Amino acid sequence: MPELPEVETVRRLLEPDLVGARVKEAWADLERITMPSVGEFIEGMQGRRILEARRHGKQLYFPLDDRRFMLAHLGMTGRLHVERDVEEIIGAPHVHGVLFLSRGRRLVYHDPRTFGFLGIADDTGFLSRMGPDPSLPDFDEESVVACLEGRSVRVKAALLDQRFVAGLGNIYADEVCWQARVHPEQRLGTMSRRRLREVVSFIRPVLERALEAHGATLKSKTYETLFGVGGDYLPDVYERTGEPCNRCGTVIRHGVLSGRSYHFCPRCQRKR
Ligand SMILES: [Zn+2]
Secondary structure, three states: OOOHHHHHHHHHHHHHHHOOOEEEEEEEOOHHHEEOOHHHHHHHHOOOEEOOOEEEOOEEEEEEOOOOEEEEEOOOOOEEEEEEOOOOOOOOOOEEEEEEEHHHEEEEEEOOOOOOEEEEEOOOHHHHOOOOOOOOOOOOHHHHHHHHOOOOOEHHHHHHOOOOOOOOOHHHHHHHHHHOOOOOOOEHHHOOHHHHHHHHOOHHHHHHHHHHOOOEOOOOOHHHHHHOOOOOEOOOOOOOOOOEOOOOOOEOEEEEEOOEEEEEOOOOOOOO
């Protein structure tokens, strides 16, 4: 959390204020979440103009006028927003980065759990470590299938692995498994190519639906806390433990895989 639809919603909200803005002053305070370092980030951002607001998977990146890139990742609880530069912001709780922009605006990075990061990069090498983004027109399902086929990893773990597909997290990986009627713990190696292709074919429609809804509304209110307002996507299984399956009425259950919980319908998603 936040995942591709939520990060894209944030990108679209930031774009009008950020594109074309010049950074008059930069500030950051936490080495652990600033790349490569607080000093280099501040120095690198100072005086730069932001040319574009882009995203790949859950990674936000902003081409700058010196051919470098500002990076922002929201991690678990990161929040990035533009506001009017009026009140004192440095020293406010959980604020770990601020860009003071032209036109009296500022970009504020707020992150209570500090799993996200801000950074500056010389090139787009960071993109090569990520799998394809399902929201882009060149997303090729067949190459994802080829990459996953025969692996011993479990289907939910594979969907979460950003090297295979960039952008899914806990919410939408559960949703894809439910749509595809596959148990999250099913191992890829036990699935036929046709079955795997079917699972992969649900990635794009699930994310597109969530994107149209501006992301998810969760019972835990995580989304509201992050962005001030929730999206309109209501998950079919995620965080619905104990409630009836929207397809068959069976009670939704949850399990744990590598320390992360998953939600599933024991009838629609039998382990094979
Ligand atoms: Zn069901």
